[in-house]
Amino acid sequence: MADNDPKTPQDLSDFAESLLKNLQERFQSMSDQLTHRMDDMGSNIEKLQKDVSDLMTQAGIENTDEVGH
Numbered sequence: 001m002a003d004n005d006p007k008t009p010q011d012l013s014d015f016a017e018s019l020l021k022n023l024q025e026r027f028q029s030m031s032d033q034l035t036h037r038m039d040d041m042g043s044n045i046e047k048l049q050k051d052v053s054d055l056m057t058q059a060g061i062e063n064t065d066e067v068g069h
Helices: 009-059
Strands: none
Touching: none
16 A cells, blocks of 8 residues: 555545545536636637628628527
């Protein structure tokens, strides 16, 4: 066994608590990053829809799908 292996029930409990806290922090960080990326993607899609609509207007093409609405 390695020197840092839990040797008592309290050591094991402390180790498990620390591990769970670490996992929770990592999960929250990943969740925050995913939410931020999804928000960015939504903004990019809205901008793309507006740009396509503007291009269609400039080209004289009627927008029957109401892009952006």
